[in-house]
Amino acid sequence: xxxxxxxxxxxxxxxxxxxxxxxxxxxxxxxxxxxxxxxxxxxxxxxxxxxxxxxxxxxxxxxxxxxxxxxxxxxxxxxxxxxxxxxxxxxxxxxxxxxxxxxxxxxxxxxxxxxxxxxxxxxxxxxxxxxxxxxxxxxxxxxxxxxxxxxxxxxxxxxxxxxxxxxxxxxxxxxxxxxxxxxxxxxxxxxxxxxxxxxxxxxxxxxxxxxxxxxxxxxxxxxxxxxxxxxxxxxxxxxxxxxxxxxxxxxxxxxxxxxxxxxxxxxxxxxxxxxxxxxxxxxxxxxxxxxxxxxxxxxxxxxxxxxxxxxxxxxxxxxxxxxxxxxxxxxxxxxxxxxxxxxxxxxxxxxxxxxxxxxxxxxxxxxxxxxxxxxxxxxxxxxxxxxxxxxxxxxxxxxxxxx
Numbered sequence: 001x002x003x004x005x006x007x008x009x010x011x012x013x014x015x016x017x018x019x020x021x022x023x024x025x026x027x028x029x030x031x032x033x034x035x036x037x038x039x040x041x042x043x044x045x046x047x048x049x050x051x052x053x054x055x056x057x058x059x060x061x062x063x064x065x066x067x068x069x070x071x072x073x074x075x076x077x078x079x080x081x082x083x084x085x086x087x088x089x090x091x092x093x094x095x096x097x098x099x100x101x102x103x104x105x106x107x108x109x110x111x112x113x114x115x116x117x118x119x120x121x122x123x124x125x126x127x128x129x130x131x132x133x134x135x136x137x138x139x140x141x142x143x144x145x146x147x148x149x150x151x152x153x154x155x156x157x158x159x160x161x162x163x164x165x166x167x168x169x170x171x172x173x174x175x176x177x178x179x180x181x182x183x184x185x186x187x188x189x190x191x192x193x194x195x196x197x198x199x200x201x202x203x204x205x206x207x208x209x210x211x212x213x214x215x216x217x218x219x220x221x222x223x224x225x226x227x228x229x230x231x232x233x234x235x236x237x238x239x240x241x242x243x244x245x246x247x248x249x250x251x252x253x254x255x256x257x258x259x260x261x262x263x264x265x266x267x268x269x270x271x272x273x274x275x276x277x278x279x280x281x282x283x284x285x286x287x288x289x290x291x292x293x294x295x296x297x298x299x300x301x302x303x304x305x306x307x308x309x310x311x312x313x314x315x316x317x318x319x320x321x322x323x324x325x326x327x328x329x330x331x332x333x334x335x336x337x338x339x340x341x342x343x344x345x346x347x348x349x350x351x352x353x354x355x356x357x358x359x360x361x362x363x364x365x366x367x368x369x370x371x372x373x374x375x376x377x378x379x380x381x382x383x384x385x386x387x388x389x390x391x392x393x394x395x396x397x398x399x400x401x402x403x
Contacts, residue, residue, distance in 0.1 A: 089172045204234040257273070
């Protein structure tokens, strides 16, 4: 293919993606101005590509250059927006039913796949993976060169299949190479514990899907019979679940007001309000535990309770996730997965941009690790944490609240 044709191929690809961003039916002076500014950059792209084609040390692979340019364009927006090549999109669309995993929720930070949270009892938990660990590679593929959609897809596989990843851990200079066996991950039931002669009901879900929110609902309904007067909701390392179920959970504890809103450039603002008929307990004192592994649905719950002055938050700044994506198929068989709307807290903060900051900051207890340990000598179980400072602080706050 002539070099000028290769350049035109990339330019056309960029135009296609820009068309998805700007929309084919945009109107108004401001929209026109934005389009003019975006399309004027095509001249800059063309000039850069001309230099790459004519002056780079070797004749580059234009397909690789194109894929990298489009992936970078999408990821410059946010971690959830992805460009998929035709080959990747074909894999992405394959049947996902019955797929197994190793029990990690991931996003992208600093260009690489990052562990957001780990499912208790999963292979990842037993391999001592923690939130904040960076997955440098999946097999032989560098996660820096993979979109988030494909990273999540590659973590899946058939039950019993092996997954090998390279993990960069805090305070370690070299990555650990871990091999785990994929399983169908089952989230544990909601943990229930009583404190202070059963006056404090402690609830710990590991996901906020329909089943686990139902479990919380039943436990809240049984509070009076059990003699519970206060609620401690532990949302640390909760990253899975669904936004509608998170709204149901927030509604259980709110008498009135706004739970959240959702809005985008072409998504009309939706405001989700409390349904008083679905409120279970609107008066019991509530404290919510959060940390950097609190993400998505759990952040929505924490923000709703906090902004409505219904609960105090204890712990660390949350991860920052909460958006709605839409897939746009491209003429060449590829696709763009684009964030089209973001969830906002009742006070107007975007969860994905601002995360949730607790008013009572308490750092997580992270066991010290020997920096000279190799992956072969590392324990297969996480070191036990004897003192949970965040839990202790939350209990102290509840003890001092009048029921």
